[in-house]
Amino acid sequence: MAERAQYEELLRQFSAFGAVKRELGRILPSDCPSGSAAVLTLLGRHGAMRMSKLSELLSVDMSVTSRHAAHLAERGWIDRSPDPADRRSRILHLTPAGVALLEELSERTAQLLADRLGDWSDDEVAQLIVLMTRLRSSFDDCRAPTRLPPPALAPTTRTPANT
Template sequence: MVTQPRHPQPHHADGSTDQLATQLIRLVRLGARVKTRITKAGPEGLESAAYAILFHLVDKGPQRASRLADLLHSDISTISRQSSALVDHGLVERLADPADGRASLLAATPEGLRVFETNRRKRNEWLERVLEEWTDSDRRTLNALLLRLNDRIETCDPLADPARRTDKGECT
């Protein structure tokens, strides 16, 4: 006997929270798959998660490991392990922190910037193929909605008490 799935995928967007959650999970999984395939072109043995550190160093400049842990919502031991791998591969270097000589900053090397830009180019070429039939208006709408969603996700604690929301409706 063939059984139907408990939550079949509708062929149209119904606006439900459940459908949105399902599509977000699907998007994250597909994004991880693409990221893994694109970053395989990088140095052998480097975890694809380490590229998030490289991204932040290229995007925001030299950072302390503790700041990267905050930015990436990760623990310091994970950042330390991944940044050490990036240093070993010549993509990141440790610099003295001018504000505190006892601390060090992590910074992208020229090779790190080259690898990052290569991966960015490959990602953008792939995404251009994915969106080739989309209108400019659709792309702008998608960007605006993703920006709005990401901004809200960053400020909304999933474990916060909904009864403690502020007058502005902000998450705590």
């Protein structure tokens, strides 16, 4: 097991990773924020699905998923159709315009990564993929918040009052 100092350095690197995420966000079209891009990506990867499944994959509340879906539907990138098994539920799927946008986003992202990681070897990129995949899987089953033990109470130097 790694030492505490290594975990602390890892935490600093996670914080610095925000710069990478911000740069990836800057290549998105102005009308397609990162949450919307995540929805498009999941629909492209997994195909049509219920809002509840999408919400689960995004690890967000249904209301957040609903706002993303409304945003994407307004732009014609997804369709929301009634679920034949349960008319109260909606099935989301990409439209041809959504598929085209997803392809454009994929191209932009691949180009940015190629530019920034151009001096990395193929083996280094493959190693990063393996390690990031493993890191993600280590957190997949940990969606419930971790409860830390309460801090130990400091010993008191006062004497209790006698009543």
